[in-house]
Amino acid sequence: MxxxxxxxxxxxxxxxxxxxxxxxxxxxxxxxxxxxxxxxxxxxxxxxxxxxxxxxxxxxxxxxxxxxxxxxxxxxxxxxxxxxxxxxxxxxxxxxxxxxxxxxxxxxxxxxxxxxxxxxxxxxxxxxxxxxxxxxxxxxxxxxxxxxxxxxxxxxxxxxxxxxxxxxxxxxxxxxxxxxxxxxxxxxxxxxxxxxxxxxxxxxxxxxxxxxxxxxxxxxxxxxxxxxxxxxxxxxxxxxxxxxxxxxxxxxxxxxxxxxxxxxxxxxxxxxxxxxxxxxxxxxxxxxxxxxxxxxxxxxxxxxxxxxxxxxxxxxxxCTEFEMGPRPVPSGSLAAVPFPVPVTGLRRFGHRSCHMASHGVVTTGGFGEKDGRHQRLMDLHVLLRGGDGWDQEQTMEGWDGRLLHSLTPLSEGRGILALGGRFSPTRPAEGALILEHVAGGCTVKVTQMNLQPDIQRWRHTATEVDLSGHSYVFVFGGRSVSTLALQDSMFLCLEKMSWDQVEVSGCPPAARHSHSSCSWKGGAVISGGLLQSGLPSASIHLLMLRTPHFLWQQLETIPALTPRYSHSSHVLGEKLLLVGGIWVHCRSVPGVTVVDLNTGHSVEYEIDTSSLEWPLMVHGHSSVLLPEEEQLLLVGGGGTCFSFGTHLNSRPVLVQLPPAVRAAPTD
The missing domain is CATH 3.40.50.150 (Vaccinia Virus protein VP39)
Known part of the structure; x- marks a missing residue:
């Protein structure tokens, strides 16, 4: 036969x-x-x-x-x-x-x-x-x-x-x-x-x-x-x-x-x-x-x-290191719908996306599809929103091909900072990039910066924080060619565009990569990540402002979170949203988790993909919070696995925000 x-x-x-x-x-x-x-x-x-x-x-x-x-x-x-x-x-x-x-x-x-x-x-x-x-x-x-x-x-x-x-x-x-x-x-x-x-x-x-x-x-x-x-x-x-x-x-x-x-x-x-x-x-x-x-x-x-x-x-x-837990009980589901207009150039993973100005989203790098081939991408993609919704799209050259970098919108019109990343597991990206939106269109200006020392890492986070009237980009974790998981942190002073020594007390998070970080109350929220052991973390650590220094605190969640990594996160008001990622400790797919940053109470939501015609991959993705629309914009996602080939999300997806955070004030 x-x-x-x-x-x-x-x-x-x-x-x-x-x-x-x-x-x-x-x-x-x-x-x-x-x-x-x-x-x-x-x-x-x-x-x-x-x-x-x-x-x-x-x-x-x-x-x-x-x-x-x-x-x-x-x-x-x-x-x-x-x-x-x-x-x-x-x-x-x-x-x-x-x-x-x-x-x-x-x-x-x-x-x-x-x-x-x-x-x-x-x-x-x-x-x-x-x-x-x-x-x-x-x-x-x-x-x-x-x-x-x-x-x-x-x-x-x-x-x-x-x-x-x-x-x-x-x-x-x-x-x-x-x-x-x-x-x-x-x-x-x-x-x-x-x-x-x-x-x-x-x-x-x-x-x-x-x-x-x-x-x-x-x-x-x-x-x-x-x-x-x-x-x-x-x-x-x-x-x-x-x-x-x-x-x-x-x-x-x-x-x-x-x-x-x-x-x-x-x-x-x-x-x-x-x-x-x-x-x-x-x-x-x-x-x-x-x-x-x-x-x-x-x-x-x-x-x-x-x-x-x-x-x-x-x-x-x-014998006591790993325990398979039950599937978290969801409190509801969040509808996912395809992006309302056709979009090209966003079938990718290992990229980064963030707000550009007040009405646009820029996506950089990653591995994905271009001209019918799968490859490292050398472009920037811009979506702009007008009076009739998302009505402008532009893909332009100018990206250097790095992936698994960080992308941090800077305050006071300083642009967007791209740090770290890699070209291959043995070749980290060098230098930093500043992205600036050119008013009146979809164009982005890219400027190379030479920061010394170079961070030489990828799968890290970079978050803007404030201390004593000064703005910093706080870099934490990641991995390098020689080290599977990094624990050190660095502070880039935005006024001087140079690295500074900043005092941080308390017990820092364990070494990790593929975690997520958000700004909150002048400090940062570090969530999840893959530890040195090769297993994900369920922890949430708060980098709290305690002038004239920062203080690490760990947030205990109720119930305990399922460990995850390769997710994205956002803070809306006093709530932390964890979006997608990889769960190893239970046999199900992560959706959206909402954590109250004051009490630690957490609520799980499934993502309802019934309106999508393809299997939605919520790992290797990026997400952008759209508070006015009460939605999350999920960009890209997927990977290349085993002999199964490259599998990429067909188009961006809009996911409704959980009821607990809708209309919440932004920080």
Whole structure:
């Protein structure tokens, strides 16, 4: 069938990615390269995705080996094995080798058998073997390795082939399904799960595949696989992790536990390994990695004596660091509608937007679409509002290509200050830019400034504050080429356009990047961000004016906020609005959170996207507060993830303000 051939083609792509990741040291696998005839360097994001997958499956296999160490014989049955090198890795690593049974489409395993026979290294590890003649399911048989060609949708054929090859049904067995069952009709894959529960008395089933198809990223993911004619069929009936757990329990498995890959990474990967991976190559796609990991899970179901042993156990030093919380209960929804007029040039992410004069919005930089190509953008985009609404648009050259910078409107007509940013994860932007609106049109004048020392950072914030009659731009956090998360702060005196030493007392926020900051009562409000640990923060810190210095205070929120980063924020009156971003600690999508800056009380709102024809990405975006219209203008958003390609919001979106802040006075 054509659909089966497309599913099989995912094996070839996956194998190339594994070889690329292994060649850079993300995991040890010197055997996978024998199953490809060319090299292909993948992106750091793809490397990390396959690294997480390898870590999870290896963790589960090691737990199985640990829990069966007193057994004389044990085995692994890999369903939909593709060109995985599992047997050869186990052959070298395990003191007591497991017998590995691999099953896939006949055409796949025949190709795999041929590649094994062509490799001297693999043949040596295999030892003596036979390749039965004929068209039967037995393709390659050795003492510790069996390769079978069977369509997994035919459970009776699978059972017969394993029986014919001499499988022991009574010994401890690990059944492994890595991104294989998801392509099968749900009824047939569920029957396969039930068959395994019935046939293997003391066994574990390890499943790695996708979940959460209905949120914005999930829609991009499922659309990608559908476009490859390899739809994720299991998601129609088992969209969430809890559905998968119940599926296994209903089919006879005694225990079942599943973690999404963010949970797994935060609890089961030792900190030294986290740091080692970070140092392998430059990486700056945190949003897309977390989104990808929130849509994949590892599941372990057990029965027999294996059900008495815990699975997916956290490593000791991380057992209390991460806790998956419930979805925040929304108090209502906020309507999102497309921008009322067609707009070009705003399909981008990693950019910045802010008010320009009193009736315009300027957007700078980012990565997005231009002339049908995805690239770093070298332009500025201006929207102007007239008597009949938003009636002027202009895109102009003059931007230097930086992204993930800060954009700060300055008081007293000083223009807009652009600080920091990067051209690549190894090349920070140098100098500062002043943007000035030229009256009477959409033109923006850009002036280069040479501030010393240069801040050499990105994913930071820069906020105007006031102290003793002097105006400063307060720069906090971010990341640099050498430091994952920065904690230091800097003050740029606007009168002198030079850095000043300003006294700040109290306990500062922990080092972070991708946080947000707003001006408030002469000081600043710092919210969220991604910490040195790689996990988001839920904190809100206030830089309070206490003449002749500033004072850090932490605001306790009621209820506690869900940690987030890559969001935007605004202050309206005494209320802080947190807009969008990435949640790692719960399986839902952030909307708008309103926090009372005096009491700490917080209220959550969903964003109602039913009027939009595309999945709204509220990360990598920018937002502009429109208090007169009682709306938020969301500009851009999206990213480039894994093999799913670049996904960008089609056009700007207007979101109504929450009832609690409408008509509130502005500071």
């Amino acid at each position: 054509k659909s089966n051939s497309r599913v099989q083609s995912t094996n070839d792509c996956s194998t190339l990615s594994k070889v690329s990741a292994a060649s850079l040291g993300y995991f040890e696998d010197e055997y996978q390269k024998n199953f490809v005839n060319r090299n292909c360097r993948r992106s750091p994001l793809i490397h990390r995705g396959y690294c997480v997958r390898s870590q999870a499956v290896t963790h589960c296999i090691n737990e199985f080996i640990r829990d069966t160490q007193s057994c004389d014989h044990r085995q692994v049955v890999s369903l939909g094995c593709g060109f995985d090198s599992l047997f050869f890795r186990l052959r070298m690593q395990s003191e007591s080798p497991l017998c590995v049974w691999e099953v896939d489409f006949p055409s796949v395993v025949k190709r795999k058998c041929l590649l094994i026979e062509q490799s001297g290294d693999l043949r040596d590890l295999l030892g003596s073997y036979v390749t039965p003649d004929g068209n039967g399911p037995l393709v390659l048989l050795s003492q510790g390795y069996k390769l079978l060609g069977v369509d997994l949708t035919e459970v009776s054929s699978l059972d017969a082939a394993l029986n014919l090859a001499g499988l022991s049904w009574d010994c401890p067995t690990l059944v492994l399904g890595e991104v294989a069952l998801c392509y099968m009709d749900p009824a047939r894959s569920t029957a396969l799960i039930g068959w395994a529960a019935e046939r293997f008395r003391d066994s574990r089933f390890v499943l790695y595949e996708q979940s959460c198809p209905s949120d914005p990223f999930g829609r991009v993911m499922t659309s990608h696989f559908a476009s490859l004619n390899s739809p994720l069929l299991s998601l129609s009936e088992f969209p969430h992790i809890q559905d998968q757990e119940q599926r296994f329990l209903h089919k006879g498995w005694k225990t079942c536990r599943a973690l999404d890959m963010n949970e797994f990474c935060a609890s089961c990967v030792p900190l030294p390994e986290v740091q080692r991976i970070h140092n392998l190559e430059p990486f700056d796609e945190f949003e897309e990695l977390h989104l990808k990991c929130s849509h994949y899970f590892i599941l372990v179901a057990s029965q027999g004596f294996l059900a008495e042993h815990p699975c997916l156990c956290p490593v000791p030093e991380r």
